[in-house]
Amino acid sequence: xxxxxxxxxxxxxxxxxxxxxxxxxxxxxxxxxxxxxxxxxxxxxxxxxxxxxxxxxxxxxxxxxxxxxxxxxxxxxxxxxxxxxxxxxxxxxxxxxxxxxxxxxxxxxxxxxxxxxxxxxxxxxxxxxxxxxxxxxxxxxxxxxxxxxxxxxxxxxxxxxxxxxxxxxxxxxxxxxxxxxxxxxxxxxxxxxxxxxxxxxxxxxxxxxxxxxxxxxxxxxxxxxxxxxxxxxxxxxxxxxxxxxxxxxxxxxxxxxxxxxxxxxxxxxxxxxxxxxxxxxxxxxxxxxxxxxxxxxxxxxxxxxxxxxxxxxxxx
Numbered sequence: 001x002x003x004x005x006x007x008x009x010x011x012x013x014x015x016x017x018x019x020x021x022x023x024x025x026x027x028x029x030x031x032x033x034x035x036x037x038x039x040x041x042x043x044x045x046x047x048x049x050x051x052x053x054x055x056x057x058x059x060x061x062x063x064x065x066x067x068x069x070x071x072x073x074x075x076x077x078x079x080x081x082x083x084x085x086x087x088x089x090x091x092x093x094x095x096x097x098x099x100x101x102x103x104x105x106x107x108x109x110x111x112x113x114x115x116x117x118x119x120x121x122x123x124x125x126x127x128x129x130x131x132x133x134x135x136x137x138x139x140x141x142x143x144x145x146x147x148x149x150x151x152x153x154x155x156x157x158x159x160x161x162x163x164x165x166x167x168x169x170x171x172x173x174x175x176x177x178x179x180x181x182x183x184x185x186x187x188x189x190x191x192x193x194x195x196x197x198x199x200x201x202x203x204x205x206x207x208x209x210x211x212x213x214x215x216x217x218x219x220x221x222x223x224x225x226x227x228x229x230x231x232x233x234x235x236x237x238x239x240x241x242x243x244x245x246x247x248x249x250x251x252x253x254x255x256x257x258x259x260x261x262x263x264x265x266x267x268x269x270x271x272x273x274x275x276x277x278x279x280x281x282x283x284x285x286x287x288x289x290x291x292x293x294x295x296x297x298x299x300x301x302x303x304x305x306x307x308x309x310x311x312x313x314x315x316x
Contacts, residue, residue, distance in 0.1 A: 024112035024122050027057070028131045029102045030141030030151050031162065034086050034182040040173050041084035044096040050087040050293070054182055054244045056268035057104035061111045063130060063140060065098040072098055075150070075160040079171055086182065087246070089294040100150055101130055101140045152178075184244070184293070217242045218290060218298040225282040226311040233280050235306065237264075237288070239271045241298070245290040252277050253303070254284030266290060282308035 045064035052060030085092045118128040125135045131142040144154045151162045161171030218241045225235040245266040252260040262275030287303040
């Protein structure tokens with residue numbers, strides 16, 4: 001996590017950074033927001049990883065506002081908006097720091113590094129900008145012209161929001177709500193306790209599928225396994241979900257072996273899980289279960305038959 005500091009001492013301490021940085025492949029989200037049943041929230045710094053997973057990225061780096069309870073009112077000018085921890089779906093005003101900028105990192109990439117002018121991102125002109133296409137200094141966001149701005153598409157100095165380009169423009173809930181705002185819904189039923197374990201998956205007879213859930217919120221679309229070695233198989237399971245999940249468990253079943261379990265970190269609403277199992281489950285079935293952000297248990301629509309596929313050729 002990065003803390004935003006506009007002090008010359010901090011800049012001097014980083015002057016040994018290499019003069020050139022590789023192309024940055026991350027996506028930057030300045031002043032990220034979430035809408036829950038239509039109500040808009042800023043998000044906490046601890047929400048950064050969950051925010052990135054919901055955007056389809058496996059990880060993220062957060063630039064936060066230190067001492068948010070005291071500092072944030074200076075930027076909002078009386079705007080009535082609260083801070084949400086989307087990882088736990090709890091409002092944390094007064095006890096958490098605000099995420100000013102979230103850098104979401106693609107699969108297989110590292111988070112971007114500072115260049116010789118202490119910039120992170122692409123096509124920035126000036127010093128100490130984080131984001132893309134900024135002209136000026138100490139901007140957090142993208143497409144800004146000026147200095148010490150937080151947000152996107154700003155012209156000016158020390159402005160906090162999006163699309164503030166004229167002197168009289170003010171920050172509103174409508175200007176904070178963008179195409180990148182997460183659209184979340186509360187669960188229709190009360191959440192289970194946080195400590196509630198996964199309920200056991202029923203043992204399936206040959207050809208039997210699990211009973212259908214009350215809704216089609218979690219669906220296994222395909223499953224395949226190949227023999228990795230004499231004792232293990234490698235499996236891939238593809239799923240879709242209507243709600244963002246914070247965890248996911250797969251259950252592999254056949255008529256010969258005990259059930260095998262594998263945990264998966266869900267990324268986005270179209271989820272790809274890869275798992276190693278002891279034994280060959282390629283003639284069996286797989287089921288899935290996960291928890292939503294507010295801890296509601298979702299059971300997959302049905303267990304599906306696993307397809308046996310040949311092992312891929314070894315890399316050249």
